[in-house]
Amino acid sequence: MTGPGRTRVVLSLGANLGDRAATLRAALTELAGDGLVARSTLYETPPWGPVEQPPYLNAVAVVVGERDAAGWLARAHELEDAAGRTRDVRFGPRTLDVDLVTVTAADGTPVLSDAPELTLPHPRAHERAFVLVPWLSLDPRAVLPGHGPVADLLAALPPEDVAGVVGWDHLA
Numbered sequence: 621m622t623g624p625g626r627t628r629v630v631l632s633l634g635a636n637l638g639d640r641a642a643t644l645r646a647a648l649t650e651l652a653g654d655g656l657v658a659r660s661t662l663y664e665t666p667p668w669g670p671v672e673q674p675p676y677l678n679a680v681a682v683v684v685g686e687r688d689a690a691g692w693l694a695r696a697h698e699l700e701d702a703a704g705r706t707r708d709v710r711f712g713p714r715t716l717d718v719d720l721v722t723v724t725a726a727d728g729t730p731v732l733s734d735a736p737e738l739t740l741p742h743p744r745a746h747e748r749a750f751v752l753v754p755w756l757s758l759d760p761r762a763v764l765p766g767h768g769p770v771a772d773l774l775a776a777l778p779p780e781d782v783a784g785v786v787g788w789d790h791l792a
């Protein structure tokens with residue numbers, strides 16, 4: 621049997637409970653061991669969605685390694701568990717959220733999935749400034765499969781959504 625080969629995953633990381641920056645930095649340090657090839661700086665972002673909750677810190681990471689999409693999801697859940705994540709309110713506050721934005725197979729094609737346990741590309745990434753701004757910052761030519769260039773997706777979002785995503789590291 622051959623494995624999946626070297627696949628590439630774009631991860632969105634978010635935290636809005638506890639020491640948000642420490643949690644994100646610990647997760648990014650962990651990902652260095654998985655083949656981290658690029659990461660954004662940290663951004664402070666207003667909470668997206670229906671739940672009233674504190675602001676998030678968000679980041680995007682790109683990792684290349686020998687896992688299939690399910691393997692990357694399992695790794696994301698491990699990182700969430702290590703941060704003491706409990707699973708309760710949908711879209712609600714959390715110590716760490718790690719979402720798979722898109723996975724590229726070893727042959728360069730995007731992995732597509734409609735399964736509820738792993739939908740790829742992530743079904744809400746294209747409308748989330750907290751994903752698109754950090755992603756564009758580390759890859760100006762980034763493309764979200766099925767939706768197009770990240771730069772174009774950002775240009776189509778309400779300007780106030782984009783302006784709400786503020787570089788955070790220099791404030792730390």
Ligand SMILES: Nc1ncnc2c1ncn2[C@@H]1O[C@H](COP(=O)(O)OP(=O)(O)OP(=O)(O)O)[C@@H](O)[C@H]1O
Pocket residue numbers: 693696707709710711712717718719720721735736737738739740741742743744
């Ligand atoms: N692309 C994906 N990345 C991460 N999880 C996914 C993805 N597609 C489906 N899921 C599933 O969604 C489940 C719920 O994830 P989670 O609790 O993080 O949702 P949420 O963060 O509230 O919403 P969102 O996914 O919109 O950020 C996960 O257990 C996972 O199986």
Ligand SMILES: Nc1nc2c(c(=O)[nH]1)N=C(CO)CN2
Pocket residue numbers: 633634635665666667668669676678710711712717750
């Ligand atoms: N700004 C921001 N808002 C969110 C985030 C997130 O990571 N950043 N994650 C959520 C979980 O579903 C819900 N809302």
